[in-house]
Amino acid sequence: MKDLKPYLEKYAKLAVQVGVNLKEKEGLVITTTTDGLQLSRLIAKEAYLAGAKHVELVLNDDEMTLMRYKYGKDFVFEEYPQWKVSNTRDIYEDNYHHCFVISPNPELLKEADPEKVKTSQKVASQVVAPVMKYRMTGITKWVIVAVPSVGWAKSIFKDEPDEVAVEKLWNYIIKATRLDHEDPVKSWEEHNANLKKYESFLNDADFEKVLLKGPGTDLEVYLAEDHNWIGGSNDSNEGVAYMANIPTEEVFTTPHAYKVNGTLKATKPLSVNGNLVEDFGFTFKDGKVIDFYAEKGYETLDNLMKNDEGAVRLGEIALVQDDSPISNTKILFNNTLFDENASVHFALGRAYGYAIKNGTSMNQEELDKKGANFSLIHVDFMVGGPELDITAYKKDGTEVVLFKNGNWVI
Secondary structure, X not given: OOOOHHHHHHHXXXXXXXXXXXXXXXXEEXXXXXXXXXXXXXXXXXXHHOOOOOEEEEEEXXXXXXXXXXXXXXXXXXXXXXXXXXXXXXXXXXXEEEEEEEOOOOOOOOOOOHHHHHHHHHHHHHHHHHHHHHHHOOOOOEEEEEOOOHHHHHHHOOOOOHHHHHHHHHHHHHHHOOOOOOXXXXXXXXXXXXXXXXXXXXXXXXXXXXEEEEOOEEEEEEEOOOEOOEEOOEEOOOOOEEOOEOOOOOEEEOEEEEEEEEEEEOOOOEEEOOEEEEEEEEEEEOOEEEEEEEEEOHHHHHHHHOOOHHHHOEEEEEEOOOOOOOHHHOOOOOOHHHHXXXXXXXXXXXXXXXXXXXXXXXXXXXXXXXXXXXXXOEEEEEOOOOOOEEEEEOOOOOEEEEXXXXXXXX
């Protein structure tokens, strides 16, 4: 395997300087897995160089997760440790920000009892909801970056030996995150500026709705009142720009939770709760999923949408052209962080407060009146590709073609 150290050092700088954009005397929490320790240590170094007051590590392990589902009694999945929620809230309140170094295995829980997975996911999302608001509303800066695990790499390169599969995935991650550039921080700043051009165009246009057409898709989506398009970086409540996802190619906003009608077909598999959902789609009426199908993972998708009332409505629409660095790799990453940035996508569940103008200062009732959905989940799924067309409409009926054959035309 190639020497990864130079790339990991660039990755760490990118996570700290562009991702959370950590400032002096702020704290940092790093949540990672055993596969992410090497990068996490370098991120901690960069954080201290940036003036961090403290770096806290939270370590997860796939084997321990599997032990919980294999040996845990039923009551184990019916509660979530309150002290973990209190701890996270206290950390966020103390001006800490969050870096997630993920290395997922998309089928980690494929042999687990689906009822245990369903119960655990629902209970956890309910209990964790009070601290999710910190990241959903711009109080806490955060970033997600990824490193390979064997399970993830083998889900893509099934016929390769473990080490070869991991090295191949690293090569794709390096390209997708621009770590092969001489100065990735500068490259990301330039990329962010380009996404902001689309953001400005869409916000200035103030479209009322968009119409998506493609194979299996014929969907009318009204946009929430006072919706706010965001491309690239977000601004925290303190006005500090941060990049929640690395990589990112999207410009996203809030669909109206009660004004979505038609059919929508996914174009890539979805990894959710350790299981893959494939060849799936939905029918919407007045914003709500009234029918759906899935060739694989039907029960997983069904359980996801039974999480709460808002789980059957949309909380995000994101525009990503088919001609993007991630799409052009021509591989399926089996991971939402990457695959969503290869494709136009939606999210079932909660809308982001900052994707409504002045939304971070609104309560949930006020957001609901604007059309912003509330749920305990937020799960992205991909619908884009070279056959997707998107037309936007202004309030006076003016039509503007945004996407033709999967790509921007503006």
